[in-house]
Amino acid sequence: MNIVDRRLNPRGKSLANRQRFLRRARKQILEAVREASARDGITGGGNSRIRIKADSLREPRLAPAAEGGERFHVVPGNKDYVEGDRIPRPPSGEGRGRGGSGDGESEDAFQFVLSREEFIDLFLEDLELPDMLRKELRETEGTTPRRAGYQTSGAAANLNLVRTMRNSLSRRIALKRPRPEEIAAREAELAALERSGEAEQEVIARLTLELEQQRRRSRRVAFIDPIDVRYNRFENVPRPASRAVMFCLMDVSGSMTAHMKDLAKRFYKLLYLFLSRRYERVEIVFIRHTHLAREVDEETFFSSTESGGTVVSTALEEMQRVLAARYPREQWNIYAAQASDGDNMPADNAHAVAVLQNAILPACQYFAYLEVGPEDERYGGSTELWRAYQRIAKAGLPIAMRKVNHRSQIYPVFRQLFSRDRAVRTEAPA
């Protein structure tokens, strides 16, 4: 008998099977994921329970049907039946309490738990940051040291012992430095001869001389010489920027209803989630504006209302200020999303467009303008701000614009904006 402790074996033995399973049911899982996300949003951590139709996961077998034909059953627990008794047929083929297996049901729908990572992966599948590659190559965030061979000087911590000892050994061999064992052997030999007292003086003198020579050589030729020493060499490799900052700009003037803010919030959340999967660190800057713009924290951003007129350019100027103060564009990937109902003081449009075009867009990776409308609106004509922005968009600058009226449109619009497929992405807004 043999007892083996397997508890520390690597976990996730069935991970490969799970990946195959997810791939197999991919289409259905994707639908379920979209559905689940429409239901709960993608806030919060934890795992998501997914329920999918089991059709593509069915494992058919050639087996007898569950019903039909003549059958004989032997069952326990007879209370008062005697031979020849007739028992009324239980309804819907549920053969006398045999229905409890539930196997039939579990085949129709299949329920399991997706980890949060798997969920997000599927959720954001096919999306990518526009022009990310180009930016990453151009912008770097400091440098990172990488091993690059050896050097002859350096810090003690970087001493490469193996390389050093190899050099030392080859040098000792080349210079015929006697090994300690050899010296010891010769000493022993000499001592034995002296003790026996039979050896001739000449021999002893010769041995002593040789020993002396060996000792001297051993002293002269160092065990480790400075020329043997090697240090690990590191090269500083530029690291692509992996930090992003996301600006949330929102109009909080009286015309923005709670519904509109909710739409904007959902969009910001998606954007944040998406960015945080692509970048190591994502910072968010919230800027809200009426006729004045202010950088606020998240709480204030979404909750409290303020009254006043609407001057969009103030928010853009505030963003410009923050950019200049804290987020140099060499070091940060900059994203911005603006949500507004499209109201703006008519006189301000030209100025807003100018700021956007001259200061913001050149720094930004991507600027998304989301025009939120009331839920019931179906034919909202384009607003002043929309028309103004549209002119820039036509000029080919990195700005994307969409209109959203209902919560259910958020996700499709988001997918459209970040779709891997360029044709979908650049499709003209409806």
Place this chain on the structure above:
Amino acid sequence: MSTIGESFCITSGSEWNFDQLRRAHDHIERIARGELGLDIYPSQIEVITSEQMLDAYSSIGLPLMYRHWSFGKRFARDEALYRNGYSSLAYEIVINSNPCIVYIMEENSLAMQALVVAHAAFGHNHFFKNNGLFKQWTDAGGILDYMEFAKTYIARCEDRHGEEAVEQVLDAAHALMNQGVSRYPRRRSLDLQEEERRESERRAEEERTFNDLWRTLPEGQAARGKRSELAERQRLLGLPEENILYFLEKKAPLLKPWQRELLRIVRHIAQYFYPQKQTRMMNEGCATFTHYHIMNRLHEQGTLDDGAMLEFLHSHTSVVFQPDFDDPRFSGINPYALGFAMMQDIKRICLSPTAEDRAWFPDIAGNADPHATLREAWVAYRDESFIRQFLSPALIRQLKLFEVHDDSHSDLVVEAIHNERGYRAIRSALADSFDVIKREPELEIVDVELDGDRRLLLQNRVHDGIMLDDDDAERVLDHLAMLWGYEVRLVEIDATSEKVLRTFDAGPLEVT
């Protein structure tokens, strides 16, 4: 920690360590070998976590398994059930291998570990090593090596031919897994020496029984020509063949060598598990009987304290609980309950038989050696024959078994109850319900239209009007057509009247 063997005692606490486990095992072994006379493979007890238990579940109980999505599906489902508390995990998994691998979970108490060791490392282990079906059909020494080979081979195929291509073949093979089993040993092809010996025997027999009168008999059989053509083709193709996977592996015209090897792997695994399907009730009965005896003896010896004994009894009674047919918890006959009850009953018959027992079981009644009797039964029987041989009237009365006839449209009729007139009918019907061959459809490949479009012809002989599940059958047939490469037809015919009841057709998908 004490080192004196005598002072060792299994208590009901939840803490245990490896040393205690080892000593519990040694105590159990003394009883298992000494009193029960069990003959076992060396066992390897592997301690795992609940997560690893879920892993082991998903790969149908083998420690090594190739990769396939269906195992991932099983894992996902079991995990969801377990995490939500709908089901608890098994206490152990035991593998028919040499050495016999027993997985036990770290969470269990020492009393439960002792139960599991007695149950699996001795009960199941003995059954695996000695039962005739396992001896004939499985190779306990080679299974782990074979699975290692299968796993790497299939992984290599995935690398070379792509996951999808491999998956397609495996899906199809899994769909036909139940039809990938040989129920009888295949006839070996004769070697020359054997052929000569038979020939000379035949000649000697002919000489011995020569009678010139036979020459004068007229040569009937005019219809022979047409029939022999079919017979010749069947002979060449080795038909009829019930092992569909075997036939495809050997004869399917379009499969590539690696695809044939995949079919072979799935077929071997199906064959490996086939004895377990036929002996589930006996196997569990044997293990349950063994652990029950051992745990009681441990308690008598004082190695198991009262608390641990109560803990054991609690889990034992829930394992062998058999709800009545009208109980909402009823889901068929519990194989643990029936197996355990029958083996306890045999023990009773051996030790203190009644007059009825002497009449029904003259061979074993009162032979005073229940353990030897059981050991013989464990070797020679499978579920179906075991019930046919050993289900006693006393047990039928105790379980209050009764037989119901269901013709699928009118009222159910009680055919037999636990009385003198009913015993044999109940015993026979219960044995039938444990007979794997009767539970599975009688499918065979009967012909290939070699002079036409190479259509493969299958036949399902329908007994008692129980047809195939048609939705599944169509899907399986699609898989089969994919492997065969040409059209496939499945005909269901009534076994008694030879009337064709239903026909399924499938063709390989057009590759565009």
